[in-house]
Amino acid sequence: MEVTVDRVALAREKDDGEAVLNRLALLLGTPVEKINDRLKTCGAEGAKPPPVCWNGSAYQPVPVANGIDPQTAINIMERSTDFTGVTAQLHANRIYPAPFNVNAAHILGYLGPVTESQLEAQGNSDAYDRLRRTDIVGRSGLEAQYDDALRGKPEVTSLAIDTAGHVTEKLGENAATPGNYLVSTIDARLQSVVESQLVNAVQRARSQGYPGKSGAAVVIDVTNGNVLAMASYPTYDPAIWVGGVTKKQYDALKSSDSLSSNAIQGTFAPGSTYKVVSTAAAGKQGFNLGGYYGCPEQYKAGNQTFRNFESHGYGTISLARALEVSCNTVFYGIADTMWKRGGGLDADRTAPDPIANMAKSFGLGTKTGVDLPGESSGRVASRLFKAENWDAKKDSWCANALDGYSETRKTNAKLADFYTALDKENCADGFRWREGDALNAAIGQGDTSVTPLQMAMVYSAIANGGTVYQPRVVKGIIGPEGKVVKNFTPEVKSTVAASKSTLAFLQRALPGVTLRGSGETPFAGFPLGQIPIASKTGSAQVTGNKVSTSWFASFAPANNPKYAVVMMVTEGGTGSKTSGPSVRKIYEALFGVNGRSVNPARSVLVGGAPKLDLPKVRSDGTPVAPKGKNSGVRG
Template structure:
């Protein structure tokens, strides 16, 4: 065997060793570099993350604050219920995604497996209610109406119900004191969504996955104040999930209490009277269509004239806000949102838009004065007014001869306003307008606050519409193509209108101005806007932001933050014009179109001066809309009923009954203070006791029916007294009787 010299192998071995050494050193350098990066450069971040991996948080939801009426009566509060919830995370870990567990749970709760399955499925664009629109990691409530027996079964057999909990929780409640529903004003709650959690992460009021948030009404407007702050307890756990320690907990802070200007008793009366007026309207024949009035929706606002605070706000149709508590059923959801529901979730007092009819005439009255016309006139109130071959008639073609603007308001003479608006249209250049037209009638409406939000502290208020030149131009641009496609010169009414609009729909025509002057045409207003305007006339000219919230009181009662009335402008009229207009509106109630609802059937005008304006708005393709706007030195009451008929005919009795309840006025005009619900607005806040609670006064079971009973008893007493002295029987209760009218005087109903 030949020996290989050692000198031949040494260089190769040395090279290999050097390479290995370099590799080892490189690896060690990389390792130490990575260790330095993890422990030094990013050490704090990873330490914090690692610490979080061994800390579990248990959230204790905060008790939501109550919503009270002006006297301290709860409109929304909380009650303890046994809530059964399911952890979707735990269920999905099971082989059958928890179907067997949910089926067993359904048997205990007396529900079908399908009903329980629908409760825990997640909401998306394709999934109908019921479904869960909150976080998928949050326990999903199956029911908040579990009995103690059902809860005990679930807890004692925990091994049969993994992922299911049954425990007492504070649940929202809407008690409807005295049958006062107040649904659209209060709103409702639903679970917070992941998107909302993300958006609120860096705000001063972040959401937790367990939070319920307000979706409409006061619940949404004052959600931050009402929600409070959830408590968090942090537990240190080992890798097996066993608790090894507890960090200092952050206790839950209950939400604050919201005191409103609503009076539950007046609210009930307003809701009841609106509903009764709509039912009565459906019994009346519409002579234009030959069918009964549909009276499909309505709204009423009762407001403090001197502050803008809302005492009552009713919208019909209404709904039960308790339907949302614990998750809404598919049946209830369809009732609230389906095509046949007539959308009860809408608050028609702030979201219902319609032509105002003659209650709008206070605006063109002020506009005429601003344009230089005299309040005294005289102005010709003829039975009709001709314009370009078209005849615009007064209501029932009745004329009153030369009259003042005040008298035009009293008898609601359309032709006076037709002439004034047409004259102003011509002054501004007519069909070829000046470069800078005055547009007094439109400018004044904007100065009255129309075409804009009033600033009420409720979400989703709409603006209404003033069809001025800019609106006409924008509307024409948006609809020109459709009009030109469907319009026909010799077609039907709608086709001819489309044809004309295609050619010159952007022009402010004479007919537009004439219709606009009496609150018709494209003009749209909301009840809250008109209540704000008539409240301003009552208080001397100040346009207040309507408000429902009156004060926010901390849960311990130590901090009280009052919500002061705010103004957003003044009426654009002088004191003299305001006084003349005020006198004319008093004349409406004493000798004008509303006299048969007040002066002629017993109203103490000398003690409680009443001012009113009636309105009957014509809507193409629908029956007329009833409007009734009124005020005293204390309150403004505005009511509207869609497809309800005339202003004083449909809304008049209900408005009168609301005033009777407020002031304690009997059928013969006598004032009984004992029967008065609120003869003066509630100025003081409810008294907070030393423990932070507010003791609520008792509310009658049904103040509205109590008032009706009182009125009926008074009427019967009056009838007995009359029977002793006259042979003619009494005409019956004011709610149904109609005073005889001379032939051709139906204008009194407008």
């Protein structure tokens, strides 16, 4: 319940409503000064800054209290002569039911006051449903992406005012129109599992002595690109924004790094999960995917030595086995050959770059197009990127090299010497795509960075035979009267530039990772004979002394793909030990696995598959929703 005060009605009282406000303050148990501060128009003399002052129309009732109890509301309504111009009425509040204890904060988003830039963007619009200073708008997530669809239209009364500011007549009235319903692709039961398993993965990293600072997990329907579940850690309670947050609360949210979504905004080195891209590029360049390659413990390129980080030397092995045991040196050798074919150190920025080109055909380096705001593009390491980066930074590098980092030198001469030498080299030829750059790029290191959602779409494309879908979180919009406003259909973003035989090779090879490779341990005892899991682990190295990023990318069933599941934990150690066990639990929930038994009836997906149809909305505007335990909501 909300209490509002009509200042026009108060002005008609002999004492300008002073007695009414004193009685109201006593009833509400609040200082009358607080009510008076709220009633002052922002910008007027003595007005306190927003949100204390009133930022709306002088002729619009001003909310002065919210969340009042029913008895207080009854007192106001029954004593209308004592409370002239005061109204107690129901007020719409955003609530978050959290079915099955789902958080989904980074998907749902939150509401906040309209911004100056949004108001200015309207120009001189006189539309009755234009944004006003008192409006609350979507500020992130689906709330922001679909703000226009969700908002509806307000009830607006047009009044005639005389030169003294008095209302002389009502000119017209526009009735309110409810907003639409959004129907998401997210399955609440599955989302609950994914969120809890992501937390478990973070805790698993910490139990191994790693920081496990953050993480993300994504589940994609590989047949259409629908996002069935997506979680980010750390997160926050979306209800904290209802009614506004304090500066202390906002500062705490910022310092915890919980406001941004690691699934779509965070970018991370993909490590060995990127080897599927390098394999596809090798196939396109004529390398024999069925052939054998040397897997020594280390690989020398010029005066540098590159070692295996996820496996020791295996001698001569097949490319499929190289994926299974994640042999870096096999991919170093392939990348080195490509680099030399492309002109080596003397090649310019237009020279062939097969791995980078293949990555771009998988959709990396560009936004996936998911219907959520703030998505990151990521970055693909390449000759072109390095040349363009040099164009942008060479002046700074050269200036720093000339200066010698004089300020740093005052306290740390050794560090200043290191930075100076580095910038001298970058100033002179930082545009060159060196041998080491090419080798690092082949195993998902160096300048390459991806979002977990991007990597999920890569594995979805491998699973479905080469189609890169535009991921989607909303599958439909339904009007308040039950009419379907929009039914979204799958959209293809691109097609992978790899042959059917190359994609088929990856589909055959990746289940071996789970059967007898780096993904074997977390899936020990899983009924892989019934539900084969195609996977790739990753332990991406990061700068400084930080622990590697744990990755586990996968799709299943490998012989009839339906879902792609990707999880990552920053500073989490290996993909197999940290993320892998949680990915297994997600698949158990998806397929109804209990031990070695598979029962689709036990799947968290009702009916054993994602729902594609839209729910019904009754003519009175209420949706037909599950009840009782099927709703996932207590009460």
